[in-house]
Amino acid sequence: MNFRDLLSLCAKNLMRRKTRTLLAVIGVMVGTCAVVVMLSIGFGMTKSYEEQIQNYGDLHxxxxxxxxxxxxxxxxxxxxxxxxxxxxxxxxxxxxxxxxxxxxxxxxxxxxxxxxxxxxxxxxxxxxxxxxxxxxxxxxxxxxxxxxxxxxxxxxxxxxxxxxxxxxxxxxxxxxxxxxxxxxxxxxxxxxxxxxxxxxxxxxxxxxxxxxxxxxxxxxxxxxxxxxxxxxxxxxxxxxxxxxxxxxxxxxxxxxxxxxxxxxxxxxxxxxxxxxxxxxxxxxxxSPIDWLASLKETANMIQGILGGIGGISLFVAALSITNTMIMSIYERTREIGVMKVIGANLKDIRRLFLMEAGLIGFIGGVIGVLLSLLLSFLMNTVLRDIISIALSSFGAYGTTISIIPLWLVAAAVVFATAIGVFAGYSPAKRAMNLSALESLRNE
Known part of the structure; x- marks a missing residue:
């Protein structure tokens, strides 16, 4: 099967189990959004520190x-x-x-x-x-x-x-x-x-x-x-x-x-x-750079903690994808058996399930990034004063609370897709190793 056929079949399979697919996508979306927003706050704090230092000294x-x-x-x-x-x-x-x-x-x-x-x-x-x-x-x-x-x-x-x-x-x-x-x-x-x-x-x-x-x-x-x-x-x-x-x-x-x-x-x-x-x-x-280095250490520590919290959400999302794909294999045992009987390549079967898992990760990642951009906009406008009070305890007094660079947007989508593929690897291998006769007999 070529890539277009695999993609079309993946989309049809995911749409057949809309509720389960939706829940898995939501899990990835929440995890991606949490990671991006948490990291963006860390970037905002670093930018705030740089602005403060530049106001009180020449970094050159x-x-x-x-x-x-x-x-x-x-x-x-x-x-x-x-x-x-x-x-x-x-x-x-x-x-x-x-x-x-x-x-x-x-x-x-x-x-x-x-x-x-x-x-x-x-x-x-x-x-x-x-x-x-x-x-x-x-x-x-x-x-x-x-x-x-x-x-x-x-x-x-x-x-x-x-x-x-x-x-x-x-x-x-x-x-x-x-x-x-x-x-x-x-x-x-x-x-x-x-x-x-x-x-x-x-x-x-x-x-x-x-x-x-x-x-x-x-x-x-x-x-x-x-x-x-x-x-x-x-x-x-x-x-x-x-x-x-x-x-x-x-x-x-x-x-x-x-x-x-x-x-x-x-x-x-x-x-x-x-x-x-x-x-x-x-x-x-x-040099003011000495103060900036110290403040950046604080920002990196906070960023690591915030990113870790978001990472836990992504880990839970990965488990959700794994569960979704395993249940999909149980429900599609006969389908897998038929594919093997008519001569489907084992690698195509593995690619099919990996692509389904990756597609869940990709869709969840894209929606999660879009939600992150919306939350970032709200934090920098409507919620700026409230969040600034909380961040001031860490010495951050900048006008920009959240910064999402373009590379983070791309990295988040790629990472979410990779998480999906990784989570789907074990179920895909299981599907590839199923016996065709046993699959048909069980059905």
């Missing part, structure tokens, strides 16, 4: 630390995790790394007219800011020719206030066109205190700066920072330390090292791997 960014580097002795080759120009050049060559820069920071006062704000100034290599993919509201990024140029985080313009007003009145400033003063003097712009003398007052320099860019909102640390050329910031820090009578201890002949650096990864799928490789090299690393 790895921050390197080596706060003990300034007290380390010996050559950089003998030290582990040293951040120097040489080691950063090596890191930049690692597979997946897009940009690397040493980082120097200082808290300084920025003045525009009578308004001031004190913010974290971050010194970086000028050419890397563009590679970090921070969008621009206005202006441009830093370039290598910039010396006294600043790029502002999105929140900085709103933080300017008048220190001489009674209520410290605030006013948003135009950081691109206005004249800017940068100084380490935290009292810049304030009224002199009564009785205060200039005898012990430190004379901090005031640096004329130019705002060249304003970043788009990142929902992360860049919103609160001001970026400038690292070489220029180091000069300002040295001059500030000289004015204060302090300076960093530098060992003669020792290579210049940094306490921090940024490593930007082009593909977030490489971030976790690079974090591990950098840790193996002795660096202290920090």
């Amino acid at each position: 960014m790895i921050e390197l630390y080596n706060y003990g580097s300034g007290m380390s002795y010996g050559s950089p080759q003998e030290q582990q995790g040293v951040i120097s120009d040489k080691t950063l050049a090596s890191i930049e060559k690692m597979d997946g790394v897009t940009a690397v820069t040493p980082v120097v920071t200082a808290y300084m006062t920025i003045g525009i007219g009578k308004y001031v704000t004190t913010d974290e100034i971050v010194g970086i290599k000028p050419d890397v800011l563009k590679k970090f993919n921070y969008g621009l509201q206005e202006g441009r990024y830093l370039n290598n020719a910039d010396k006294d140029a600043l790029v502002f985080g999105s929140y900085i313009p709103q933080w300017f206030y008048n220190p001489q007003s009674k209520n410290y009145d605030s006013k948003e400033q135009d950081v691109i066109t206005d004249k800017i003063i940068l100084t380490a003097d935290y009292e810049y712009g304030q009224k002199p205190q009564s009785g205060q003398t200039d005898d012990n007052k430190i004379e901090y320099k005031q640096y004329k700066m130019k705002g060249v860019g304003l970043l788009e909102e990142q929902n992360d640390q860049p919103d609160y920072r001001v970026y400038m050329n690292i070489s220029r910031l180091e000069e300002i820090i040295k001059e500030t330390q000289k004015a204060e009578g302090t300076k960093n201890l530098v060992v003669p002949g020792q290579e210049k090292t940094y306490e921090r650096a940024y490593v930007y990864v082009g593909d977030i799928n490489d971030t976790e791997r690079l974090c591990k490789e950098l840790k193996d090299l002795g660096y202290q690393t920090s």
Whole structure:
């Protein structure tokens, strides 16, 4: 018999026992729906975790630390995790790394007219800011020719206030066109205190700066920072330390090292791997991907539990298919005997019963997937608020509760069909081994 004949005969046989077939199909449908919906909730939780992490950090960014580097002795080759120009050049060559820069920071006062704000100034290599993919509201990024140029985080313009007003009145400033003063003097712009003398007052320099860019909102640390050329910031820090009578201890002949650096990864799928490789090299690393990995473990555990619950339903459905096919053999003993007497191939008999079982699994799988898509839609719309409250106990606060990717739809139908075929294998083998004479005599 060809495939079309087998399929036609399967359909007729299933329709002859509509109630039993329907119950078996319902069992597969419920099992498939349970597995798909449970897994979709797990995918939704994972997506929720990713959204939360992205709201609080850049998954492309790895921050390197080596706060003990300034007290380390010996050559950089003998030290582990040293951040120097040489080691950063090596890191930049690692597979997946897009940009690397040493980082120097200082808290300084920025003045525009009578308004001031004190913010974290971050010194970086000028050419890397563009590679970090921070969008621009206005202006441009830093370039290598910039010396006294600043790029502002999105929140900085709103933080300017008048220190001489009674209520410290605030006013948003135009950081691109206005004249800017940068100084380490935290009292810049304030009224002199009564009785205060200039005898012990430190004379901090005031640096004329130019705002060249304003970043788009990142929902992360860049919103609160001001970026400038690292070489220029180091000069300002040295001059500030000289004015204060302090300076960093530098060992003669020792290579210049940094306490921090940024490593930007082009593909977030490489971030976790690079974090591990950098840790193996002795660096202290920090990245939002660390939090995401922990949250994904939680999501995978919950997903496994939910998938297991659905799997039990599919197992019960498989038993239902097996029972249906065994009962079908008992009822069709004469039919099987006649098929053998007229010369039907034993493999055709086995294929017939396997196809019937597979068809039950296929139909149940398709209906189960369609029901899953409907339930997923309802969970993401009508029932979203109710389910969100339940999932919030696991730290999931995303707007999407259930996600059913296309591959899951296909896998569910294939798996349900395979379950049907597997459940029908033993009955099919039994039918194939029945004696033709015994079958006819029993009838």
